[in-house]
Amino acid sequence: MAAEHTDARPDPDALLQRVQREASAAARGRLKIFFGASAGVGKSYAMLEAARKQATAGIDVVVGYIELHGRAETEALLEGLQILPPQRLQHRGITLAEFDLDAALLRRPALLLVDELAHTNHAGARHAKRWQDVVELLDAGIDVHTTVNVQHVESLNDVVAQITGVRVRETVPDSVFESADEVELIDLPPDDLIGRLHEGKVYLPEKARHAVDAFFRKGNLIALRQLALRATADRVDAAMREYREHHAITGTWAAGERVLVCVGPDALSEQLVRRARRLSNSLHGEWLAVYVETPRLQHLPQAARDRVLRTLKLAESLGAQTDNLSGEHVAEELLNFARQHNVSKIIVGKPMRTRLRDRLRPNLVDALIRGSGDIDVLVVTSEPGAAVAAMPRLPRRNSRRPAYLKGLVAVLLATMLCAALFRVLEPTNLVMIYLLAVVWVAARYGRGPSVLATVTSVALFDFLFVEPYFSFAVSDTQYLLTFVVMLTVGLTISNLTAQGRRRAAVARHRERRMRSLNALSSELARERSRESLVEVLRRHILRAVGGQAAVLFPDATGHLQDADFFCTRGHAPPPGQTWFPVPGNDLGIAQWAYDHQRNAGLGTDTLASADAVYLPLKALQRCIGVLGLRPREPRQLQVPEQMHALDAMVNQAAIAIERVELATTARNAGIEVESERLRNAMLSSISHDFRTPLATIIGAATTLLSDAPAGIDEAHRRTLLRSLLAEAERLHRLSGNLLDLSRFDAGGPRLKREWLAIDELIGAALAQLRDALGQRPLRIDLAPDLPLFPGDETLIGQLLINLIENAIKHTPAGSAIEVAAQADADWLHVAVRDRGPGLPAGDTQRLFEKFQRGRTEDAQSGFGLGLSIARAIVLAHGGQISAQARAGGGAEFAFTLPLHRAEQPGDD
Numbered sequence: 028m029a030a031e032h033t034d035a036r037p038d039p040d041a042l043l044q045r046v047q048r049e050a051s052a053a054a055r056g057r058l059k060i061f062f063g064a065s066a067g068v069g070k071s072y073a074m075l076e077a078a079r080k081q082a083t084a085g086i087d088v089v090v091g092y093i094e095l096h097g098r099a100e101t102e103a104l105l106e107g108l109q110i111l112p113p114q115r116l117q118h119r120g121i122t123l124a125e126f127d128l129d130a131a132l133l134r135r136p137a138l139l140l141v142d143e144l145a146h147t148n149h150a151g152a153r154h155a156k157r158w159q160d161v162v163e164l165l166d167a168g169i170d171v172h173t174t175v176n177v178q179h180v181e182s183l184n185d186v187v188a189q190i191t192g193v194r195v196r197e198t199v200p201d202s203v204f205e206s207a208d209e210v211e212l213i214d215l216p217p218d219d220l221i222g223r224l225h226e227g228k229v230y231l232p233e234k235a236r237h238a239v240d241a242f243f244r245k246g247n248l249i250a251l252r253q254l255a256l257r258a259t260a261d262r263v264d265a266a267m268r269e270y271r272e273h274h275a276i277t278g279t280w281a282a283g284e285r286v287l288v289c290v291g292p293d294a295l296s297e298q299l300v301r302r303a304r305r306l307s308n309s310l311h312g313e314w315l316a317v318y319v320e321t322p323r324l325q326h327l328p329q330a331a332r333d334r335v336l337r338t339l340k341l342a343e344s345l346g347a348q349t350d351n352l353s354g355e356h357v358a359e360e361l362l363n364f365a366r367q368h369n370v371s372k373i374i375v376g377k378p379m380r381t382r383l384r385d386r387l388r389p390n391l392v393d394a395l396i397r398g399s400g401d402i403d404v405l406v407v408t409s410e411p412g413a414a415v416a417a418m419p420r421l422p423r424r425n426s427r428r429p430a431y432l433k434g435l436v437a438v439l440l441a442t443m444l445c446a447a448l449f450r451v452l453e454p455t456n457l458v459m460i461y462l463l464a465v466v467w468v469a470a471r472y473g474r475g476p477s478v479l480a481t482v483t484s485v486a487l488f489d490f491l492f493v494e495p496y497f498s499f500a501v502s503d504t505q506y507l508l509t510f511v512v513m514l515t516v517g518l519t520i521s522n523l524t525a526q527g528r529r530r531a532a533v534a535r536h537r538e539r540r541m542r543s544l545n546a547l548s549s550e551l552a553r554e555r556s557r558e559s560l561v562e563v564l565r566r567h568i569l570r571a572v573g574g575q576a577a578v579l580f581p582d583a584t585g586h587l588q589d590a591d592f593f594c595t596r597g598h599a600p601p602p603g604q605t606w607f608p609v610p611g612n613d614l615g616i617a618q619w620a621y622d623h624q625r626n627a628g629l630g631t632d633t634l635a636s637a638d639a640v641y642l643p644l645k646a647l648q649r650c651i652g653v654l655g656l657r658p659r660e661p662r663q664l665q666v667p668e669q670m671h672a673l674d675a676m677v678n679q680a681a682i683a684i685e686r687v688e689l690a691t692t693a694r695n696a697g698i699e700v701e702s703e704r705l706r707n708a709m710l711s712s713i714s715h716d717f718r719t720p721l722a723t724i725i726g727a728a729t730t731l732l733s734d735a736p737a738g739i740d741e742a743h744r745r746t747l748l749r750s751l752l753a754e755a756e757r758l759h760r761l762s763g764n765l766l767d768l769s770r771f772d773a774g775g776p777r778l779k780r781e782w783l784a785i786d787e788l789i790g791a792a793l794a795q796l797r798d799a800l801g802q803r804p805l806r807i808d809l810a811p812d813l814p815l816f817p818g819d820e821t822l823i824g825q826l827l828i829n830l831i832e833n834a835i836k837h838t839p840a841g842s843a844i845e846v847a848a849q850a851d852a853d854w855l856h857v858a859v860r861d862r863g864p865g866l867p868a869g870d871t872q873r874l875f876e877k878f879q880r881g882r883t884e885d886a887q888s889g890f891g892l893g894l895s896i897a898r899a900i901v902l903a904h905g906g907q908i909s910a911q912a913r914a915g916g917g918a919e920f921a922f923t924l925p926l927h928r929a930e931q932p933g934d935d
Contacts, residue, residue: 056165059209060144061174064255065248067223068215070174071095071142075104078140078172082108089136092126092157094143109136116151123149128160131169138170145179145197153619154633158199166623177255180204181345182304185297190250201304202346205262212259217248261308284312287370288342289319289361289391292331295376295407296338302407303374304345312371316342317350317364319357333662344632355526358394365402373399377408434468434476438483445492454492458513461488465517469524477524481517485510543571547676551683560687564654564680571672573659578644579617580652587618587653617641617653624650629657630664640664642677646685654680720754727751753798778903782815783823785848785855792827793846799832802840810849816926818904823924826900829893830859830920837863837918854906854923862917866910874910897922 059077061070071093082088090110095102111134114127125148131139141164146157154160161171178187181198188194204210215223288303290296300316307314318335339349354360365373378390395404441464445457461484469477489499489510547567554560561578568576579587616634620627620641628637639657643650654677663669727747730739739747786809793805834844838861845860866874875898894910901908901922908922 054168056167056169056171057208058161058165058170058206059172059211060204060207061172061213062177062210062255062259063174063213063215064177064251065220066176067220068213070176070213072098072101072104073211073213074140074142074172074174075101075108078108078138079104081138087137089131089134089139091131091139091141092143093140111139114152116149125149125152126157126160128153128163131164132167135167135169138172139164141171141173144173144175144203145199147197150636155635156197156199156632158203159632162203163623175199175204177251177258180258182301182308183254183258185301186254186305187251191247200344200346201308210259210262212255214252214255217245217252220248221245284310284372285368285370286310286312286314286372286374287361287365287368288314288316288347288374289357289376290316290335290338290342291318291376292335293376294334296334297341299374299376299407300338300342300345300347303342304347306372306374306405310372314347315350315368315370316347317352317361319352319354319360321353321355321357336662355530356394357391358398361395362398362402370402372403372405374405374407377406430472430476431479434472434480435483437464437468438480438487440464441484442487442491445488449492454488455509457492458488458509461485461513462516462520466520466524469521473528474521474524477521478518481514481521484517485514488513543567544672544675544679548679551679554683555687555690557684557687560680560684564676567676568654568656568673571676572656572663572669575639575657577655578652579614579621579655581621587614587621613637613639613641613655617655621650621653628655629661630670642673644677644681644684646681648685651681651684651688717758720757723754724751724758727754749798756795778819778822780817780819783818783820784815785809785813785857788820788824788827789846789848789857792824792831795828796831796835799835800844803835803838804841804843806843806845808845808847813848813850813855814926816855816924818924822900822903826897826922827857827859829897830922833893833920834859834861834863834918837861839863850926853926855926856921856923858919858921860913860917860919862913862915865912865916866918875908894920 061074061077063070075090075093078088078090088108090105090108092111092113093101093105111127111130113124114130116123116125126141141157141161144158144161148154148157148160154163161173164171177183178191178195179197179199180201182201184195184198284307286303286307288299290299303314303316316339318339339351343349350364352360352364361373364370373395375392375395378392392404392406438461441460445460448457448460465477465480465484468480486499490497547563550563550567551560554563557580565576565578581587613628616627616637619633620643624643624645625631625633626640626642627633628640629635630640638661639655642654642656644652644654656673658664727750731744731747789807789809793800831844831846838844842862845858847858847860849856875894897920898908901924904924906922906924908920910918910920913919
């Protein structure tokens with residue numbers, strides 16, 4: 028038993044996928060569909076009954092939209108339920124009532140009833156279909172109950188039309204039906220339904236009589252009931268598989284089936300797509316739809332090309348992965364694609380060609396069957412009675428007339444050369460000259476002129492160079508083989524050369540597309556601002572599609588701003604008007620695309636009446652904006668390959684913009700952290716370093732102001748006063764350092780240069796620090812005849828005080844401090860040396876940064892600003908400062924100042 032339990036353990040990847048699905052489903056509303064074979068079975072009635080039970084249980088239930096069709100028993104169930112007022116739309120002077128999506132989103136009930144999921148909304152509504160309204164409600168977290176008839180399921184549409192003879196125009200995509208959390212079948216026997224129809228419980232009497240004679244025949248109802256039961260059984264089977272997988276009843280599932288359908292420009296392709304959808308659904312597998320464009324099909328009339336685009340779009344709406352292929356042979360490209368994508372079944376239409384043409388040239392079905400191997404090939408014929416248009420006649424494409432004339436001129440030149448060499452070469456060798464001309468014509472002008480050149484070459488060779496001369500008669504039958512070979516080789520060369528030209532054209536097209544994506548990626552990687560990234564995206568989008576573009580970003584409240592937002596930042600529209608202002612209505616479409624992270628506008632299922640398409644800029648973590656595109660040729664947006672390329676470009680740009688924004692955020696966060704660190708260091712230094720002198724001042728002042736001054740002798744009093752003065756001067760130096768720091772951070776003080784003697788400045792600094800030196804020996808090493816140098820006396824004095832005070836802090840009592848100065852032709856060199864603990868390991872230049880201290884724990888502490896201010900003073904005078912460890916222990920701080928005055932911008 029233990030082994031059995033171990034084998035039944037769930038796969039970790041499956042568990043992760045299930046957790047991810049459950050997490051995404053938790054934030055989404057639940058959809059329940061009341062499903063029936065036809066109108067009148069009681070779907071709305073059952074939905075209202077279930078809603079009343081939910082309301083009794085305390086659930087917030089609102090009726091968003093309900094179709095009563097005059098049924099009193101259904102209307103009675105509305106009593107006690109809140110009904111959402113409909114939206115009133117004006118269309119051609121008529122007021123129409125529609126479901127109010129915005130009011131429902133504002134009300135946000137726990138459960139909303141929306142009848143007739145397949146309904147087509149009137150012009151002016153946000154979405155073209157009601158099922159799109161329901162999807163938005165579910166995304167907002169609202170549970171929805173709705174109704175659907177079997178004839179409204181997209182993949183069953185053609186089957187229902189075949190059974191009833193009525194083509195239903197309003198359909199629901201299978202993906203919406205399959206995403207329902209619960210499907211409840213509302214079933215009614217056909218006889219009972221016909222009885223309800225006669226009683227006027229389905230339609231009004233005059234409409235009911237017509238329905239009985241047309242759609243509601245008993246045979247139709249039986250077939251529709253079977254379809255509804257089968258669709259519901261498929262749902263139950265899917266639920267059972269999910270349950271078994273959830274509870275790990277079985278091991279890992281084997282790979283599913285994959286169906287490939289080949290679409291073409293004929294009307295049968297729509298039926299093939301629906302058949303492929305039903306087959307993949309029954310096999311529980313994926314399916315793909317492809318169109319193979321051969322050289323002949325590149326010149327289809329526009330109506331046929333539009334039909335191909337509509338069919339591919341239908342396949343995408345039914346859940347297929349679509350692709351455009353190109354090549355010389357449809358069967359070869361299909362089989363290569365099928366093997367690359369692990370396809371198990373290929374669906375094609377039955378050929379409509381005559382038997383004679385099939386004998387002369389094999390059809391697609393025969394070629395697929397011969398090369399399919401272990402792939403099943405399913406041949407689908409048209410529905411009985413359905414009018415299926417045959418393959419549109421392709422226009423004849425001829426090369427330009429000058430190309431044919433130039434081909435003939437090349438053959439005539441070859442003939443003249445053959446005539447000149449006729450007495451020298453054998454006739455069979457002259458064939459090579461003609462073949463050389465054919466190859467040249469094929470490479471230069473294509474297939475048509477090369478075929479004409481081939482036929483003309485054979486005729487001229489026979490007429491001029493084969494006995495009897497100047498006659499097409501052939502005396503030597505061996506020349507017949509020469510003619511056949513010559514003609515065959517010429518035609519083969521023509522065909523191969525033309526194929527090479529076409530394949531080169533296709534390769535150049537693909538290479539341009541890849542180069543465009545690579546160029547976009549490279550430019551995006553180089554840019555470092557959002558405005559420049561937007562400009563790169565706009566330029567590449569318009570280069571690929573043409574037209575006008577706008578990029579919109581949200582403000583702090585999440586509302587998109589118009590494209591003029593960028594025009595004010597240095598990206599004004601160029602003369603070609605490539606930016607377009609987004610009107611108020613379109614701004615609402617863009618906002619919807621941003622909020623729902625889905626394409627909207629032209630060529631999409633949402634507000635398709637707009638003249639621009641809006642693509643969300645979806646980055647890795649969030650949606651950062653919307654690209655608006657008004658293409659020069661709207662038909663381009665119907666090509667799946669073009670839309671995939673646009674999506675790829677938009678996604679690349681979105682990720683690049685997010686990268687820049689994250690880098691900016693990280694940089695600002697680093698600055699804030701560093702600022703906080705410096706602020707904390709400064710506050711810590713101030714609180715610590717002001718405490719010691721203030722404590723001394725307070726103690727000395729308290730003693731002097733005590734009630735018993737007579738007990739203090741004169742020597743003690745003077746000691747206290749000197750202590751007060753020393754600590755006050757120390758506070759003065761500390762506050763001076765802070766002031767100097769603020770001045771240098773603000774751009775530095777203006778220097779008051781005058782000629783100074785370094786020995787006098789050193790003496791003044793040592794006199795000021797006499798008490799701080801204490802018992803430390805002082806050694807002065809000044810070179811004789813030191814020259815004067817230009818500098819600011821106050822700042823140079825502060826520089827010397829800071830360096831000597833720094834040596835005092837890190838030098839124990841009794842340890843010597845040295846001050847040395849010497850000069851060369853251009854520079855004055857000054858050094859302050861000590862025998863303290865030395866410098867910390869690492870970069871010595873860090874000692875000159877703000878709030879950096881030495882490594883001694885017992886040394887007098889300071890703000891860590893003395894060395895930073897010293898460096899600023901030296902640099903302001905055009906000199907250099909450095910620190911290094913001394914041999915035998917200790918440190919040396921040295922600086923150099925120029926001896927010759929050079930006026931600086933900061934000088935007075």
